[in-house]
Amino acid sequence: MNPPTPIGNTGLVLHVTVRVASAHADLFRQFVRRHIARTQAKPGCNGYTFAQDVDADDTFHIVEGWTDRAALDAHNADPAFRQWLGQLVSQVRILSRTTEMYVVGRHERASPLDAA
Numbered sequence: 001m002n003p004p005t006p007i008g009n010t011g012l013v014l015h016v017t018v019r020v021a022s023a024h025a026d027l028f029r030q031f032v033r034r035h036i037a038r039t040q041a042k043p044g045c046n047g048y049t050f051a052q053d054v055d056a057d058d059t060f061h062i063v064e065g066w067t068d069r070a071a072l073d074a075h076n077a078d079p080a081f082r083q084w085l086g087q088l089v090s091q092v093r094i095l096s097r098t099t100e101m102y103v104v105g106r107h108e109r110a111s112p113l114d115a116a
Contacts, residue, residue, distance in 0.1 A: 010046045010065040012072055013102040021093035022058045028092045032062070035084055039064070042078075044071020058095070 020028045032050050039048050046065035053059035066072040075081060 009067050011068045011104055012066045013104060014062070014064040014066070014072070015100045015102070016062040016064075017059065017096075017098045018062070018094060019056070019059045019096045021095060024092045025052075025058050025060075028060065028088075031084070031088045031092060032060070035081075038080065039075065042071070042075050044068065045075065 018028070029052070036048050036050060039045055044067040046067060047063070048065075049061075049063040051061050053061060064072075066075070
C-alpha cells in the first residue's frame, strides 16, 4: 500500500445538492458550466466538481474545496458570483437545495485500488 499523499491545503469542503424542475435541468447544467472555470480560478479554491445524480435526472451535486472560510466568504461576496446566482435563481426553478460544509482536519488520497 502506498503512503498517504497530501492533497493540497483544503480546509473546507462543501457538498451542495440541488433538485430542479425537470424542464430546467439542461438550463441549470448550462449555468453551472459557465460558472466552474471562474470559481476554480479564484484564490483559495482547490477544486470544483459538478455531477448529475445517476438515479435522478433532476438532481445535481456540487463539491467545492476551499483553503479556509475567508476564501469561501470572498467567493460568496464577489459581485460577479452574486450576479450569476441572481440570474440562476430567476431563470431556473429550484425545488430543493441542501448545503453541507465539512471542516477538514486531515486529508489524504484514498482508493480501493491502492490495497490491490
